[in-house]
Amino acid sequence: MTRKDERGQVLSSLVAVLAVVAIVGGLLVLFGTRGNDSVADEGKPAATPSVAPSATPTFAISSEPTHDPTEVPTPEPTAPVAPTTAATTQPTPAVPTPTVAVPPSERPAVEIYNNTGRKGLAQSVGGRAHQAGWTVTGADNWHGKIVTSTVYYPAGMQAEAAQLAQDLGVPRIKDALDNMKKDRLTVILTSEYSG
Secondary structure, eight states: OHHHHHHHHHHHHHHHHHHHHHHHHHHHHHHHSTTTTOOTTSHHHHHHHHHHHHHSOOHHHHHOGGGHHHHSTTHHHHHHHHHHHHHHHTTSOOOOOOSSOOOGGGOOEEEEEEOSSOTTHHHHHHHHHHHTTOEEEEEEEOOSOOSSOEEEEOTTOHHHHHHHHHHHTOOEEEEOOTTSOTTEEEEEEOTTOOO
């Protein structure tokens, strides 16, 4: 009879090990892939190349590569002017200035995410937001590619997003993504954030 008991113990131990492996695998899939496929700035890379080609008239150079000595002096004076304009426009994104200050009693909740290597950045900015009269409901890390620090807002909360961006010194506001909560503002901080 001891032989049957041992098989039963081995079988139940094997089932327990398989169950633990399945649970750990499920948790890795759930939490390990969360946020890595962020589409927060899909439209942003398209905007950058469209500015560069319109700013640098390379049509003459690409159409006549054999006449480089005669074509080079013409594009050179216009090429440096265009990147200077593009460089001035990119680092200073216009954050809409709130027309009316949103009273603290009417402000939505805020979640703040750190997309940098600086530890504690989301918590410290959350503290600043709280001091400015915002209710911070969460602070965590964000995994994904974000071009610049941004306040994301759901429909109907653009004025509140502009107020929060101004309070925290965040340079950009943008419509909320599908995976963001629709009852609050979401702040994602990137490495250029100096606050």
